[in-house]
Amino acid sequence: MIPRGRLASICLALITLAACGGRQSALNPQGPEALRLTQLGWLLFALGAGILVLVVLATAVAVRGPDRLRTLLASARTVIWAGVVFPVTTLTLLLGYGIWLTRGGGIALDDPAALRVTVVGEQWWWRVVYQHRGTAVATANEIRIPVGRPLLFVLTSADVIHSFWVPNLGGKVDMIPGRTTHLRLRADQPGVFRGQCAEYCGGSHALMALEVISLSEPEFESWLEDQARPAAEPATTEARRGQELFVAAGCGGCHTVRGTPATGTVGPDLTHLGSRRSVGLDTLPMTEANIRRFIRDGQHVKPGNPMPPFRIFSQADLGAIAAYLAGLQ
Amino acid sequence: MANANFRRIGKVLAWMAAGFVGLAAAALLVAWVGLFNVAASRGHWAIVDWFLAFGMRNSVELRAMAISPPPLDNPDLIALGAGHFHGGCAFCHGAPGIPVSPIAHHMLPPPPDLTTSMRPWADAELFWIVKHGIKYTGMPGWVALNREDEIWAVVAFLRKIPTFEPTRYRELALGDLKLSRQTGKELATVESNQQAAGACARCHGAEGTVPGSALVPILHGQPAEFLARALQEYAKGSRRSGFMQPMASGLDAQEIRRLADYYSHLAPPQPKPGTVDRSLVERGRQLATEGDAANRVPACNACHASTALADYPRLAGQNAPYMARQLALWRSGYHTATAGGAIMAPIALRLNERDIAAVTAYFASLRAARDGGVQR
Numbered sequence: 001m002i003p004r005g006r007l008a009s010i011c012l013a014l015i016t017l018a019a020c021g022g023r024q025s026a027l028n029p030q031g032p033e034a035l036r037l038t039q040l041g042w043l044l045f046a047l048g049a050g051i052l053v054l055v056v057l058a059t060a061v062a063v064r065g066p067d068r069l070r071t072l073l074a075s076a077r078t079v080i081w082a083g084v085v086f087p088v089t090t091l092t093l094l095l096g097y098g099i100w101l102t103r104g105g106g107i108a109l110d111d112p113a114a115l116r117v118t119v120v121g122e123q124w125w126w127r128v129v130y131q132h133r134g135t136a137v138a139t140a141n142e143i144r145i146p147v148g149r150p151l152l153f154v155l156t157s158a159d160v161i162h163s164f165w166v167p168n169l170g171g172k173v174d175m176i177p178g179r180t181t182h183l184r185l186r187a188d189q190p191g192v193f194r195g196q197c198a199e200y201c202g203g204s205h206a207l208m209a210l211e212v213i214s215l216s217e218p219e220f221e222s223w224l225e226d227q228a229r230p231a232a233e234p235a236t237t238e239a240r241r242g243q244e245l246f247v248a249a250g251c252g253g254c255h256t257v258r259g260t261p262a263t264g265t266v267g268p269d270l271t272h273l274g275s276r277r278s279v280g281l282d283t284l285p286m287t288e289a290n291i292r293r294f295i296r297d298g299q300h301v302k303p304g305n306p307m308p309p310f311r312i313f314s315q316a317d318l319g320a321i322a323a324y325l326a327g328l329q
Numbered sequence: 330m331a332n333a334n335f336r337r338i339g340k341v342l343a344w345m346a347a348g349f350v351g352l353a354a355a356a357l358l359v360a361w362v363g364l365f366n367v368a369a370s371r372g373h374w375a376i377v378d379w380f381l382a383f384g385m386r387n388s389v390e391l392r393a394m395a396i397s398p399p400p401l402d403n404p405d406l407i408a409l410g411a412g413h414f415h416g417g418c419a420f421c422h423g424a425p426g427i428p429v430s431p432i433a434h435h436m437l438p439p440p441p442d443l444t445t446s447m448r449p450w451a452d453a454e455l456f457w458i459v460k461h462g463i464k465y466t467g468m469p470g471w472v473a474l475n476r477e478d479e480i481w482a483v484v485a486f487l488r489k490i491p492t493f494e495p496t497r498y499r500e501l502a503l504g505d506l507k508l509s510r511q512t513g514k515e516l517a518t519v520e521s522n523q524q525a526a527g528a529c530a531r532c533h534g535a536e537g538t539v540p541g542s543a544l545v546p547i548l549h550g551q552p553a554e555f556l557a558r559a560l561q562e563y564a565k566g567s568r569r570s571g572f573m574q575p576m577a578s579g580l581d582a583q584e585i586r587r588l589a590d591y592y593s594h595l596a597p598p599q600p601k602p603g604t605v606d607r608s609l610v611e612r613g614r615q616l617a618t619e620g621d622a623a624n625r626v627p628a629c630n631a632c633h634a635s636t637a638l639a640d641y642p643r644l645a646g647q648n649a650p651y652m653a654r655q656l657a658l659w660r661s662g663y664h665t666a667t668a669g670g671a672i673m674a675p676i677a678l679r680l681n682e683r684d685i686a687a688v689t690a691y692f693a694s695l696r697a698a699r700d701g702g703v704q705r
Contacts, residue, residue, distance in 0.1 A: 158623075248638040253620060253631025264631065265622045306625050308675050311668040312640050 024194035026167040030214075031186045033170035036101045043097075047090070102171070109182060114150040117143060121155070121162030121175040123201060124208040124305060125268060132228040138256070139227060140268035142276050143212045146220035147190050153183040163199035166212050172198045187214035203304040207283055230259025231271045231328050242324025245317055249310065257328065267307060274328045291322040369437035378438075385463060389454050392461075396453035401485040405650060408501050408542035410486025412532040413479070413572050415502035415524070418443075421467075424502070426495025427524070436467050443490055455484045473569035475663055478654060480571070482544070505538035506530045527576065529588065539598045543650040550597035550697050552639035556589035558669070567666045597646050597697030605694055613691025616684060617644075626679050629688060632672075640669065646697035649689040656685045 022028055029035040061069050072078060108114075120127040130137045145151055155164050157175040164183060165172035168191075173183040187193075197208035215223060234240040243260070246252070252262025258271040277286055283301055284290040294301055295310050295318060313321070359365055373381065401407075415424065421433040421440040429442050441447060450458070459480050462470035471480055486501075493501070508522055525531060530538065532545050540547060548556060562568035563577035564585070580588070615621075620628035631637070633644045644652065659670070659677035680688070 245638070248636065250627065250632030250637060250641070253627025254625075264620065264627050266620065266625045266627050306675065308672040311671060312638075 023192055024167055024196065028168055030168045030189045030191060030193060031170065032188065033102075033185050034168055037171055040098055040101050044094070047094070109152065111150060111152065114152040114184075115146065116152045116154060117145070118154045118156075119143070119164060119175070121157040121159075121164065121197065121201070121208075123159050124197070124204040124302060126208075126210045127158070127268065130224060130227070132224055135228065137224065137228045138269035139272065139276070141210050141278065143195075143210060144220060144223050145187055145212060145214050146217045147187055147214045149186070149217065151185045151187075153185065155181045155183060160201050161199050162197045162201045162208070164195065165198040166193050166195035166210075168193040169212065174199060187212075190214050190216060204302045207302050209283075211277060213277075226275070226329075227272055231257045234324050235327055236323065238320050239324040239327045242320035242322070245313070245321050246324060249312070249321075251321075254307070270325060270328060272328055274326045286326070288319070288322040288326045291325050292318040295321060369435065372437060381438075381465075385466075386448075389450070389457055389463075393451065393453040393457040396456055398452040398456065398484070399481055401452060401481065401488055403485065405542040405544045406482045406485040407489055408486075409479075409532070409544045409572075410482035410484070411498070411501035412504070412542070412545070413483055414486055414490075415531065416526040417571075417575060418483075419502075419524075419526075425490070425493045425498035427498075438466055440467070443487065445491075447487070447490070452484055452488065455487055456480055459483050459487075472571040472574050476569055476571050478658070501541065502531060503528075504531050504534060504541040506535070527579070529576070529592075532572075533592075534598075536595055540648065543648040544654060545648065546642075546651045547598060547647055548592040549595035551593055551642055553586075553589040553593035554639040555642050556592055557585050558640060560585045560589065562667045568670065569663070569666075600646050600694055600696060605690060609687045610691050610694055612684070613687035613689070616680075616688045617691055621679075621684075624679050626676060626684070629692075633692075643697060644692040645695035647692055649693035652689040652692060653685050656680060656689070 026034065026041065027038060029038045058073060062073055065073075116131060118127075118129040120129070126141050126143075128139050128141070128143050130139075153164065153173075155173055155175045156179065157177045159177060161177070162175040163172045164175055166185075169187055170183065170185045173181050175181065191214055193212045193214070195210045195212055197205055199205075201208065234243045246257075247261050252260070252264050254264040254266035256263050256265060256269045256271060258269070262270075273291075274286070278284060279286055279290040279294050284294065296313065297309060298305055298307050299309050372378075418424075419427050420430050421436070423429040423442040423444055425444050429440065433440055456477075458468065460471045460474065460477070462468045473479070503525060506525060506528060508525060511519075511522060529535070529548075532540060532542070533548050534540050539549075559568065560577045560580060561582075563570060563573040564580060566574060566578075577585075616626060617629040617633075620626045620631075629644065632641045635643055635645070656677045659665075659674040660680075662674070663670075665671050665674045
């Protein structure tokens with residue numbers, strides 16, 4: 001039996017550790033914007049802690065202290081200096097510092113060097129659109145970015161208010177239907193960072209996550225080049241049958257696979273689904289089994305999502321469709 | 330003084346309790362020994378008869394109070410109700426030109442002949458009776474309680490039943506079904522086909538004929554896979570319908586296959602020429618061919634074009650009122666238990682009334698293409 005006090009401290013330590021760990025943490029900044037926010041955060045923590053200590057001391061003095069100090073504490077001068085002048089000065093300085101620190105970050109909205117990525121929040125996924133040589137290249141739930149290049153995220157929403165937040169890279173910005181908001185970021189390290197919708201947006205809000213993968217400049221360029229290509233032809237007989245089924249079963253009514261008759265824009269673009277790391281948002285790793293599961297039983301993976309469950313398929317049919325989709329590299 | 334009163338009341342209560350126990354024991358004894366005669370042939374005493382009818386009338390009136398009937402004076406609704414009545418009700422209740430079966434007539438109570446002696450029930454009361462049936466009378470409840478739309482069709486027909494001559498009744502109940510004159514041998518070895526109670530064609534039409542009611546789907550040229558699946562779902566009860574479940578439950582797998590093949594090979598009828606609202610049809614065309622991505626509606630043709638999976642129905646040339654009713658059913662949460670319904674129900678919920686009017690008008694104005702679709 002662990003003593004209750006120790007159990008509590010272990011839990012507290014675990015919670016703290018979980019927050020510091022890694023790929024979804026504001027305490028692990030991976031770019032200049034996140035770094036500045038972390039600096040500001042630590043400064044606030046430190047100041048807050050200092051003030052807390054002072055307040056506790058003052059309380060102790062007020063209750064138990066010698067008469068001389070208690071009289072001083074109760075004097076009008078102490079109230080004016082410590083209760084009015086000090087907070088006004090500190091908060092004004094902090095506000096000014098905060099505004100200065102979180103200024104635009106040097107990425108202008110029309111900066112030609114910046115990579116513009118449009119992200120549309122939808123219940124409950126992220127539509128991600130790049131521009132490549134004048135054509136739109138759509139993908140979903142996964143944003144690949146080049147290390148070191150300024151990034152300009154153009155954010156909007158297709159339905160309700162969402163909020164785009166990748167803690168390792170910067171602050172959160174709301175995605176508001178009918179409006180466009182912007183977020184300027186830069187990643188200084190290659191890595192995989194997790195983002196999360198930070199504004200409650202309905203039943204599966206908690207499952208509305210995404211991954212940001214920062215790559216070296218040449219890796220990113222070749223990835224984008226690949227993404228801009230139309231879909232790969234199915235390689236096996238099974239995958240070919242999968243493609244036939246995909247079209248005949250009406251999947252193309254909602255999903256686009258560029259270069260095929262599937263041109264729907266209701267759901268995510270699947271042209272290169274096989275090259276993504278997850279199925280159904282960040283919820284399931286990309287495997288054929290998980291593709292099958294999402295097609296047949298997506299409502300249990302992500303409850304309330306707009307895709308109907310396709311239980312009309314036999315296991316063989318599902319296998320063929322999954323083989324086709326996983327092959328879309 | 331007060332004490333004596335209490336004692337007297339206590340004594341009365343004790344006697345009453347003993348009386349109840351005695352009565353209950355006597356009733357149990359009567360049932361146990363078998364003294365009570367359950368014979369339907371014996372009938373009830375007149376006073377019991379009166380009391381039961383009195384209780385039933387009041388029970389129905391009370392329970393029907395909150396029901397408000399939709400408009401019932403619709404020829405499609407009446408024809409739809411007639412089709413079911415002929416197969417499901419006429420055996421016990423008779424119909425114009427069809428007497429109550431002598432077997433049914435010897436039930437207790439004997440079912441009323443609805444052509445001549447229907448009580449003056451209100452629409453809502455008829456609806457309640459058709460929906461729930463009546464205990465201890467043999468009148469069954471509706472097979473699919475959530476299909477109130479079907480029950481109203483029966484009520485619409487019942488309202489008109491006293492006005493129908495036998496020939497008009499046959500037109501409604503049998504549609505354009507032409508029944509050949511059977512030889513003596515046929516009559517002797519099969520049975521009389523004059524009622525054709527189980528014939529699909531009474532409602533759905535067959536070679537060269539179409540459904541008499543626009544609330545009935547045209548099956549001609551639909552993919553056999555789709556038709557067979559629908560019949561299997563009705564037979565299993567996963568797709569609910571008080572009209573179709575009784576019809577499908579009697580069919581075995583081979584019969585379902587043969588029926589589905591038969592209808593899938595029939596030529597679809599030409600769309601009925603009628604006045605169409607051009608702007609409505611244009612909106613329908615848009616929904617059918619492009620969908621409405623902003624409202625998350627995929628193009629209908631992704632699944633319902635002639636080249637789609639053979640598990641899906643084709644909509645070109647289908648009856649608009651039938652399609653509108655199906656969409657309304659999905660919107661009200663009906664039949665999501667079937668694989669096909671689970672796909673369509675969430676999409677139907679994204680359509681508004683005008684979308685439904687538009688898209689059904691568009692498909693009804695098309696000529697059906699005959700194509701098997703993609704086989705799985």
